[in-house]
Amino acid sequence: MFRYILRRLLQMVLAFFGTTLIVYALMFAGQGDPIQALAGERPVTAAQRAYLTEKYHLDATGVGGFFYRYFDYVRSLLQGDLGQSLTGRQIGDILQAAWPVTLKLALIALAVAIIFGVTAGVIAGIRRASIFDNSTLVLTLLVLGIPTIVLAPLAQYFLGVKWQLFPPTAGSDPTFYALLLPGIVLGSLSLATALRLTRTSVAENLRADYVRTARSKGLVKRRIVTVHVLRNSLIPVVTFLGVELGNLMSGAIITEGVFNIPGVGFNLFRGIRTEDGPLVVGIVSVLVVVYLVSNLVVDVLYAVLDPRIRYE
Amino acid sequence: MSDFETVAATENQAARRGPSGEPGTPNQIGAPQKPRSLAGDAWRDLRRNPIFWISLTLVVVFTLMALAPGLFTANSPNDCLLSRQHAGPSGGAIFGYDFQGCDTYSRAVYGTRASLLVGALAALGTGIIALVVGMLAGYFGRWVDAVLSRVIDVVLGIPLLLAAIVLLKRVSSDSQNARIAAVIFVLAILGWTTAARVVRSSVITAKEQDYVAAARMLGAGNGRIMWRHILPNSLAPAIVVLTIALGSFIAAEATLSFLGIGLKAPTISWGQDIDTGRIHMREAATPLIVPSAFLALTVLAFIMLGDAIRDAFDPKLR
Numbered sequence: 001m002f003r004y005i006l007r008r009l010l011q012m013v014l015a016f017f018g019t020t021l022i023v024y025a026l027m028f029a030g031q032g033d034p035i036q037a038l039a040g041e042r043p044v045t046a047a048q049r050a051y052l053t054e055k056y057h058l059d060a061t062g063v064g065g066f067f068y069r070y071f072d073y074v075r076s077l078l079q080g081d082l083g084q085s086l087t088g089r090q091i092g093d094i095l096q097a098a099w100p101v102t103l104k105l106a107l108i109a110l111a112v113a114i115i116f117g118v119t120a121g122v123i124a125g126i127r128r129a130s131i132f133d134n135s136t137l138v139l140t141l142l143v144l145g146i147p148t149i150v151l152a153p154l155a156q157y158f159l160g161v162k163w164q165l166f167p168p169t170a171g172s173d174p175t176f177y178a179l180l181l182p183g184i185v186l187g188s189l190s191l192a193t194a195l196r197l198t199r200t201s202v203a204e205n206l207r208a209d210y211v212r213t214a215r216s217k218g219l220v221k222r223r224i225v226t227v228h229v230l231r232n233s234l235i236p237v238v239t240f241l242g243v244e245l246g247n248l249m250s251g252a253i254i255t256e257g258v259f260n261i262p263g264v265g266f267n268l269f270r271g272i273r274t275e276d277g278p279l280v281v282g283i284v285s286v287l288v289v290v291y292l293v294s295n296l297v298v299d300v301l302y303a304v305l306d307p308r309i310r311y312e
Numbered sequence: 313m314s315d316f317e318t319v320a321a322t323e324n325q326a327a328r329r330g331p332s333g334e335p336g337t338p339n340q341i342g343a344p345q346k347p348r349s350l351a352g353d354a355w356r357d358l359r360r361n362p363i364f365w366i367s368l369t370l371v372v373v374f375t376l377m378a379l380a381p382g383l384f385t386a387n388s389p390n391d392c393l394l395s396r397q398h399a400g401p402s403g404g405a406i407f408g409y410d411f412q413g414c415d416t417y418s419r420a421v422y423g424t425r426a427s428l429l430v431g432a433l434a435a436l437g438t439g440i441i442a443l444v445v446g447m448l449a450g451y452f453g454r455w456v457d458a459v460l461s462r463v464i465d466v467v468l469g470i471p472l473l474l475a476a477i478v479l480l481k482r483v484s485s486d487s488q489n490a491r492i493a494a495v496i497f498v499l500a501i502l503g504w505t506t507a508a509r510v511v512r513s514s515v516i517t518a519k520e521q522d523y524v525a526a527a528r529m530l531g532a533g534n535g536r537i538m539w540r541h542i543l544p545n546s547l548a549p550a551i552v553v554l555t556i557a558l559g560s561f562i563a564a565e566a567t568l569s570f571l572g573i574g575l576k577a578p579t580i581s582w583g584q585d586i587d588t589g590r591i592h593m594r595e596a597a598t599p600l601i602v603p604s605a606f607l608a609l610t611v612l613a614f615i616m617l618g619d620a621i622r623d624a625f626d627p628k629l630r
Contacts, residue, residue, distance in 0.1 A: 147607065269571065272573060
């Protein structure tokens with residue numbers, strides 16, 4: 001177990017340096033003149049140039065200089081110093097204000113996925129090949145196939161603008177009610193995946209030997225399903241939902257952008273629109289770290305939950 | 313996009329099994345008719361599956377639309393007059409006009425080409441990378457497999473949309489072809505991992521077969537065995553995965569164009585039109601709904617087609 005965690009941790013460190021190196025190399029290295037790029041169209045005096053060169057160690061050239069600056073970037077990233085956006089705000093402050101909103105939205109989406117997805121998945125798995133099963137399969141295929149950029153604006157138009165069941169946009173400091181529709185839209189993908197996973201897993205476990213043993217012992221079906229089958233079937237679902245929480249926190253760019261929710265994804269959406277390079281890099285760097293860490297936690301959790309997984 | 317792929321990968325190892333080109337089971341003596349091969353069985357199942365026919369029809373229609381958009385609409389997508397802004401249907405414009413006064417339907421029809429082109433070429437690129445990596449890892453095993461599998465793990469750990477944003481922000485060129493090429497490159501370089509895993513596991517199965525041992529005994533080299541014997545047998549599962557991936561690449565391209573970092577005007581793309589339509593949805597909804605419907609139908613058609621074929625080849629799933 002310990003060795004497994006260690007190995008997984010090393011793998012994550014590798015992935016972390018790999019991705020941050022790519023992000024860094026693409027965004028900052030190989031540009032013509034970084035100082036001029038920072039200043040935009042305005043002229044740069046010799047004193048300013050000397051100061052910036054000194055501050056960012058731009059005088060070191062070649063591979064050594066590149067890696068020196070890269071590790072500088074990684075160090076400030078790990079210390080939580082993300083620099084300033086082009087508007088002059090600290091990116092750390094922007095993220096601090098945005099995280100709670102994004103987390104709230106992600107939790108709503110996750111709740112939607114658990115309540116509807118897992119329940120329907122269990123029913124579909126038990127009644128395999130029934131009308132319920134077949135219709136949920138088609139429905140989930142539809143949900144999985146329709147991109148968020150179609151789902152979010154259409155939900156906003158029909159449910160928010162036309163029939164006015166929900167507030168069409170959230171705005172600053174959103175209420176739970178305003179986050180409900182975006183949460184459902186965001187959660188629909190995880191709902192569909194959770195449903196399919198639960199269904200397959202329940203159906204597979206129903207055919208397992210221990211279920212036959214339980215049945216021959218004379219246990220009632222309800223007890224077999226709730227105690228024996230569910231416990232084993234929910235292992236992959238739990239881990240999936242764990243990964244999904246990480247995904248939802250980082251993947252809400254479209255939903256937050258469309259519904260005007262001031263979360264992390266919305267800031268990234270705006271950063272892309274306003275060509276705010278430092279803001280985009282800062283947020284992407286943080287999101288990559290969140291994604292990697294949540295994947296690690298889930299993999300370890302999976303090994304703890306399911307003893308059948310070998311740690312080597 | 314990867315959402316569907318993860319489902320495809322986790323929910324079942326579908327494509328890992330049945331290579332379609334497997335030589336038929338030996339004839340049983342006295343059997344009245346020739347026994348059906350796996351491919352024959354699959355085809356028989358597919359013929360009776362309405363979802364297969366619906367999605368196939370949609371794929372054919374959209375491909376035709378991409379090749380010859382003039383067959384579907386007489387209006388030019390670039391014939392825009394501000395005086396017709398959000399005007400109702402008239403002439404050939406069955407869905408009316410958008411914010412810029414362009415024919416909504418015609419723009420959606422002409423938008424098919426860029427989407428399908430990006431989707432198909434990205435799937436092709438993905439397929440090539442996946443075949444090479446999966447073949448090397450599966451065939452040679454040992455340290456080659458160890459190294460390539462770790463590479464797959466790392467690339468799989470990169471969130472697609474975030475990485476695509478960073479990569480595409482570097483592309484400053486606004487020329488039409490350069491942007492299309494950039495989007496295809498980015499999607500292919502980030503999206504090949506699922507297919508590579510599928511190829512790898514089917515290669516591992518295929519290389520243990522008797523005909524591979526026979527070829528080796530006849531003196532065939534590694535290259536010949538891989539090319540002539542293993543490749544044809546691991547192609548079918550890869551094609552199924554790639555059909556589904558094609559659908560997700562179209563969705564990913566639309567998402568990037570929606571964000572404003574994918575395809576840009578003058579290329580007509582659904583993602584951009586959905587974004588413009590979304591902003592003006594209170595004045596007129598059709599410019600939002602029409603490209604949305606086109607995009608959703610195309611993506612669904614490819615995903616359902618791949619899903620139907622996979623189900624037919626892997627009866628265990630049903």
